[in-house]
Amino acid sequence: MDTIISSSKKHTISDLYQMQGLPLDTKIKMTQRRIQEWYDTYDGRVFISFSGGKDSTVLLDIARKIYPDMKGVYFLSGIELPSVTKFAKSIPNIEIIRPKKTFVAAVKEYGYPVVSKEVSQKVSEARIHIRKILGIEPHLLGGYKTA
Numbered sequence: 001m002d003t004i005i006s007s008s009k010k011h012t013i014s015d016l017y018q019m020q021g022l023p024l025d026t027k028i029k030m031t032q033r034r035i036q037e038w039y040d041t042y043d044g045r046v047f048i049s050f051s052g053g054k055d056s057t058v059l060l061d062i063a064r065k066i067y068p069d070m071k072g073v074y075f076l077s078g079i080e081l082p083s084v085t086k087f088a089k090s091i092p093n094i095e096i097i098r099p100k101k102t103f104v105a106a107v108k109e110y111g112y113p114v115v116s117k118e119v120s121q122k123v124s125e126a127r128i129h130i131r132k133i134l135g136i137e138p139h140l141l142g143g144y145k146t147a
Helices: 013-020 024-041 054-066 082-090 103-110 117-134
Strands: 003-006 009-012 047-049 071-075 094-097 136-138 144-146
Touching (some): 009 013, 024 054
Parallel strands (some): 047 071, 071 094
Antiparallel strands (some): 136 144
């Protein structure tokens, strides 16, 4: 059975389906308890990664009902919709951070983002293997050159 690891607790897919069926107020209380555990574990040195989407907006709202000064961090890569960035800037106590490289520069150097973190990890592992075993260097748009 697939297992999802969250904090130090493990949940099966069946557990997650069961939790989805809980009443909204129960889900909110569970989320508040998890936020408090997280906050206490890191002595309050935490923030909410804020994308400006519905999920992070709701999470920030729930967290700030417990910890009103909770900071949010919005990553402005340069490819966001202007309306989302405008919304993020309108929320109090949101720090906006920008990358050192543009999105285009990152794609040229590291490749275009793949479907999932799992796939990305496998691609990274394969590239490392290629470098070590075959002594060749992968390039962004396919093809290899001798190292």
